[in-house]
Amino acid sequence: MLRIIEHITPDIDIEVFDFTLLTTLTKMSPTYEKGRKTKSKYTDYNGKVVVEKIFTDIKDEVTGCLKSLSMTINWLNDDDSVGITKTQIVKNFNKSESMTALRKRRERSIDYLQASAEGTAIENYVKALFKRYSNEIQLFISADTDDFLNSLNNETDAQYIAYLNIVVGADNYTVKDSIINQITNI
Numbered sequence: 001m002l003r004i005i006e007h008i009t010p011d012i013d014i015e016v017f018d019f020t021l022l023t024t025l026t027k028m029s030p031t032y033e034k035g036r037k038t039k040s041k042y043t044d045y046n047g048k049v050v051v052e053k054i055f056t057d058i059k060d061e062v063t064g065c066l067k068s069l070s071m072t073i074n075w076l077n078d079d080d081s082v083g084i085t086k087t088q089i090v091k092n093f094n095k096s097e098s099m100t101a102l103r104k105r106r107e108r109s110i111d112y113l114q115a116s117a118e119g120t121a122i123e124n125y126v127k128a129l130f131k132r133y134s135n136e137i138q139l140f141i142s143a144d145t146d147d148f149l150n151s152l153n154n155e156t157d158a159q160y161i162a163y164l165n166i167v168v169g170a171d172n173y174t175v176k177d178s179i180i181n182q183i184t185n186i
Contacts, residue, residue: 002014003075007024035106054071072087128160136148
């Protein structure tokens, strides 16, 4: 049985009804990957996911430019399987809107890196790196240049190389690896 049924009256068309207005559902923080929102979830009072939205980029087949944003809404069953699915285009981009959306994603990817370091043992090292590369970061955000990536890969100062090589994850995943992962293929 669909979990949403507990929150609406029987006469409501589920696929048309704006479930975001229900006070019995809680919108969880969205999931982002490289600055792009990929998923939003709405949970009930027990923390069970009732509805999820999955966002997908649609790119122009010839140019590869961001053309539209698609959203798939999944209404979940009690067993966590998808009961009903609806997909729709939520935004068509002109060139200017596409550039703005991509710039905001690059900015969010930088924000994510800073927020991830906040309150951790590497916070001051990441701040020092971001201060050192501030011009390159601004060029990355505003013009999608490779200056930041090139600066990371060509660093010669031993102190900053040491900061970049701090291991922060499994398999010797470093601060540098984390940054490069966030700023490439956005």
